[in-house]
Amino acid sequence: MKDPVAIVGIGEMGGVFARGFLRAGHPVYPFTRDMDLAVEANQIPETTLNLVAVGEADLHPVLERVPRPWGDRLGLLQNELLPRDWQRYGLPHPTVISAWFEKKKGQDVNIVLPSPVYGPHAGLIQAALDAVEVPNRRVEDEETMLWELVRKNVYILTTNIAGLEVGGTASELWAEHEPLAREVADEVIAIQRWLTGRDLDSEGLIQGMVEAFEGDPQHKCMGRSAPGRLRRALGHADEAGLDVPRLRVIAERAGA
Numbered sequence: 001m002k003d004p005v006a007i008v009g010i011g012e013m014g015g016v017f018a019r020g021f022l023r024a025g026h027p028v029y030p031f032t033r034d035m036d037l038a039v040e041a042n043q044i045p046e047t048t049l050n051l052v053a054v055g056e057a058d059l060h061p062v063l064e065r066v067p068r069p070w071g072d073r074l075g076l077l078q079n080e081l082l083p084r085d086w087q088r089y090g091l092p093h094p095t096v097i098s099a100w101f102e103k104k105k106g107q108d109v110n111i112v113l114p115s116p117v118y119g120p121h122a123g124l125i126q127a128a129l130d131a132v133e134v135p136n137r138r139v140e141d142e143e144t145m146l147w148e149l150v151r152k153n154v155y156i157l158t159t160n161i162a163g164l165e166v167g168g169t170a171s172e173l174w175a176e177h178e179p180l181a182r183e184v185a186d187e188v189i190a191i192q193r194w195l196t197g198r199d200l201d202s203e204g205l206i207q208g209m210v211e212a213f214e215g216d217p218q219h220k221c222m223g224r225s226a227p228g229r230l231r232r233a234l235g236h237a238d239e240a241g242l243d244v245p246r247l248r249v250i251a252e253r254a255g256a
């Protein structure tokens with residue numbers, strides 16, 4: 001039997017990975033986000049990977065309580081994820097996946113694009129995804145993975161925030177409201193520049209976003225998380241001193 005894996009967060013995404021690891025021959029130890037991780041970790045064998053599969057709103061409370069021995073064996077998969085999210089806890093090299101698939105209750109896994117994976121345990125993540133037939137690809141360097149994380153953030157934030165204004169699907173957003181989508185994306189990218197400290201190429205990221213639109217043209221723009229994403233984006237903009245006028249107009253109209 002192969003080395004065990006721990007998964008923190010047993011929702012829909014955690015369930016996909018649990019099935020994948022089990023099919024790949026790894027025992028899986030599940031944790032809920034409310035458990036005392038330090039205590040519970042002492043009750044199981046040493047793990048080869050500890051995947052944090054909670055939603056983005058729960059990520060930081062979980063990382064604050066990660067047992068120290070888990071530090072170099074973490075896996076992260078959240079939306080809106082950037083290096084600053086793990087570096088603030090002294091976690092230098094987690095394995096990171098930009099998950100271009102979604103799993104909703106009662107539905108099959110929906111694939112948008114192959115999911116890039118980077119880090120010391122990327123092969124293990126890939127084996128789990130291969131076992132449940134979720135397309136993926138390995139990224140070989142940190143800068144490329146940073147671009148992939150930012151691209152996913154631009155896609156998620158642009159579709160959700162523009163969706164508060166016009167609703168509809170990803171294909172409709174681009175076909176019928178491209179100027180709005182570009183304006184929102186440009187302001188999102190300005191925030192991402194501040195968050196990463198990188199001079200990011202706007203047009204390259206927008207084209208990466210459009211590739212995702214084409215990968216899942218019927219994806220609904222506005223989900224339940226949209227108002228919260230907009231509030232977080234505006235909080236970052238305020239902290240950075242960025243104007244982001246389009247985001248502020250959308251927030252006022254949506255009451256977000």
